Amino acid sequence: MVVSCNNGTLSAYVPTDDNPWDISKVLLVYRRLGFGIKHSDIASKLSLTPSELIDELIDNAKNLPLTPDPGWAHWTNTDFRNAGGNRGPFYRNHQKIVFQDFLNNDMRDRLTLFWSNHFVTEYYMYNHPAYTFRYYNNLQSNVLGNFKNFVSVMGLDDAMLMYLNGYENRNNAPNENYARELYELFTLGEGNGYTQDDITETARALTGYNNRQDGGPIYFNPNRFDNGEKTIFGRKGNWNYDDVINILFEEKSDLISKFIVRKLYKHFVSPDVNEAIVDELALYFVNNNFELEPLYSKLFKSEHFFNSYSSNVLIKSPVDLMVFIEKEFDFEKPDNFSDNLNNYLRSRCSDMGQEILNPVDVAGWQENHDWISTGTLPMRWEFSDYLLSRYWIKNKEQFRNYAISIVGIEETNPVEIVKKLINTCFVIII
Structure with missing residues (x-):
């Protein structure tokens, strides 16, 4: 077992002589919570306090409009056939749009990328560009919202219902795929707080969602819903989709919060987890009714996040x-x-x-x-x-200008020049 060397607390980071607010900290923020920052923009960010900078990133993320419909986000199978039948160009076009979002935006689309690796769908398993685009917008809409609502929204997302066979889950032939992943991957963690019986009964409660033959939006068909009594986490009733989400968060809130906080920690802070910090954050998450924005704010403003042991510990994707x-x-x-x-x-x-x-x-x-x-x-x-x-x-001259912008036109000491370049490009203080 690897023990974290980061002993920083969740108190707000206050710069000190030993841990100053400097370029390396601004780079840490933008490389973890965005995709980098232009060197020319760093000075203006240093004029803010650490907490002000995090607030600015969160506010910008909340106010950012969704990526607009490229013109085919609500197309059906017939529409794609009328456009030539080859869906590959639409999918690749959407990927290019996503990369433009990464280049233009910071925290909102960094979080969108993170959560796309949590509420996973694989495009080639359902091959529907319109579903993929709406899935992407659903992620963008919810990355700073309420996690319980996030789980509910993604479970009824068209791409998710196709990918994990929710559209095939009906009263006379239950399909357990989504019920299993809801617990194992999306909320609790593998083998953590649920049984096979819970999966079986949950699948019954999730029945009734069907896809239209032409690939339009998935809808609820009451004739395919299992109206019988189900037992989920020991609670009996004629449960439906909304009931499953409510029961899950009422009965397993502590397990959910620890699972999600640990995953956030490993992605944004360090692969070596400080369990005491995770426990404290998990309690904070529950006490804030699973709102994600306060959770991000607490973690990313903390001295723990800005601790030197948080730097240079993650391998870039x-x-x-x-x-x-x-x-x-x-x-x-x-x-x-x-x-x-x-x-x-x-x-x-x-x-x-x-x-x-x-x-x-x-x-x-x-x-x-x-x-x-x-x-x-x-x-x-x-x-x-x-x-x-x-x-x-x-x-070629732009490379010289970039170096001068970092080290200054007057600097002639080769050692100092190399130090400044390394400290900017790699955030390793030497």
């Missing part, structure tokens, strides 16, 4: 790596390359094992060390080099 290079360096691009950039990012991330909106399986990407293998490590070098070499060919 392919998306983090590629979007970070493009966003932080913000170099001038070759002619016509801007049009192809998002497609390049999409394709290369897929090559490295992270195809957006299409994780490897229902458990999602396992992250951190799983991103590194003998196959993917050379790709990370190769693809990063390709991007930077295109910018170098376009304008």
Whole structure:
């Protein structure tokens, strides 16, 4: 068992001489809660207090409009057939839109990426671009809302109902797929607080949702609903979908909160979990009625988050790596390359094992060390080099200007120049 060395508390981070509010802290915030920050924007963020910066990120995320309908978000199968029948271009177009969101936005779409790896659907299992786009909008709508409501919304999402066979779950032939993953992956954790009988009975309560033959929105059909008595977590009744969510959060709130907080911690803070912090945050989550915004605020403003042991402990995902290079360096691009950039990012991330909106399986990407293998490590070098070499060919001088913006025009000491560049690019204080 690995023990966390981070002994920071959940009290709000107050800068000190030993732990100052500096460039490294701003970079930590934007690389964890966004996809990086332009160097020219750092000074304005340093003028804020740490808590003010987190508040600004959260407020911006809440007020950001949803990604607009590209024109086909409500198409049926007939509409796609009339457009030529090949759905691949629509799906790839949506992925490019997502990468543009990553480049333009910060916390809202960082959270959207995180939760897409929690409430997982695999696009190729249902092959419906309109479902995928609405799934994406549902994530965006709920990432700062109430987690209980989030669970309820995603369970009735068209893509989810198709992916985990909810549309096939009917009174005379129950399908347990969604009921099992609701507990195992979305709320409680594998084998944690539920039995096979709970899964069986829950599946019965979730019956009745059907897909229209032309691939339109899924709807509730009362003729397919199981009207019998069910027993879920020891409670008997003619339970339905809403009842399942209510009973789950009433009976298992402590288990749900710890499972979700631990997952957030491992993604945004460190793979080495401080269990005392998780326990304290989990209680805070329950006491705030599973509202996500206060949970984020508590964690991301804390001295625990800003502790030095939080830096340089997470391996960038392919998306983090590629979007970070493009966003932080913000170099001038070759002619016509801007049009192809998002497609390049999409394709290369897929090559490295992270195809957006299409994780490897229902458990999602396992992250951190799983991103590194003998196959993917050379790709990370190769693809990063390709991007930077295109910018170098376009304008070599912009690399010099970038370095000067970090170290200053007057600095001549090679050791200090290297230190400043490393401290900015890698957040390693030397």
